[in-house]
Amino acid sequence: MAKNPLPVSAKAALRRELLAARRALPADTCRTAATALAARALELPELAGARTVAAYVSVGTEPGTRELLDALRAAGKRVLLPLLLPDNDLDWAVYEGPRSLAEAAHAGKMRLLEPTGPPLGPDAVTGADAVLLPGLAVDRRGMRLGRGGGSYDRVLERLERAGAHPALVVLLYDDEVVARVPEEPHDHPVQAVATPSGVRRFSS
Numbered sequence: 001m002a003k004n005p006l007p008v009s010a011k012a013a014l015r016r017e018l019l020a021a022r023r024a025l026p027a028d029t030c031r032t033a034a035t036a037l038a039a040r041a042l043e044l045p046e047l048a049g050a051r052t053v054a055a056y057v058s059v060g061t062e063p064g065t066r067e068l069l070d071a072l073r074a075a076g077k078r079v080l081l082p083l084l085l086p087d088n089d090l091d092w093a094v095y096e097g098p099r100s101l102a103e104a105a106h107a108g109k110m111r112l113l114e115p116t117g118p119p120l121g122p123d124a125v126t127g128a129d130a131v132l133l134p135g136l137a138v139d140r141r142g143m144r145l146g147r148g149g150g151s152y153d154r155v156l157e158r159l160e161r162a163g164a165h166p167a168l169v170v171l172l173y174d175d176e177v178v179a180r181v182p183e184e185p186h187d188h189p190v191q192a193v194a195t196p197s198g199v200r201r202f203s204s
Contacts, residue, residue: 128166
């Protein structure tokens with residue numbers, strides 16, 4: 001089915017609105033949501049059956065992933081976490097627990113927590129059974145709105161080039177599941193969204 005792209009400026013406006021809402025969240029709300037999100041995400045068959053999960057470490061008031069990372073690892077999953085490269089592409093390393101993370105500074109960007117293990121190369125993500133994607137919103141078609149940095153667009157392009165088809169899951173707050181997000185031709189739909197109150201799967 002042909003896509004019907006909306007103006008890129010619509011993406012920027014929606015991003016500003018959603019980021020402002022996240023910045024206003026109280027710390028205790030974020031903590032409670034993170035615990036619930038971990039439980040809900042683990043209900044997804046795409047994660048329950050995965051052997052390798054490519055994930056990420058949440059920052060600021062993003063939906064929290066730290067509890068989920070530890071739960072995945074405790075369940076025997078191999079968890080890959082990203083390392084941001086100078087060109088905004090992502091390398092990957094194995095998560096070995098909270099002590100394996102270190103703060104990393106990147107010019108012009110917020111400080112990130114990244115794995116300290118040996119880098120496996122950008123193509124390591126092609127071996128994942130499921131990929132957890134950060135985002136700001138998802139709509140009823142499964143179209144995801146990212147933050148606009150382009151790192152995960154490269155990940156999705158790499159998966160496509162490799163013929164890899166992991167489950168794509170976005171982690172959000174409840175009110176970030178919306179009727180419609182602006183899209184561009186390169187955007188990819190996800191298979192599922194997990195929020196603190198539940199999960200939703202999308203048809204292909």
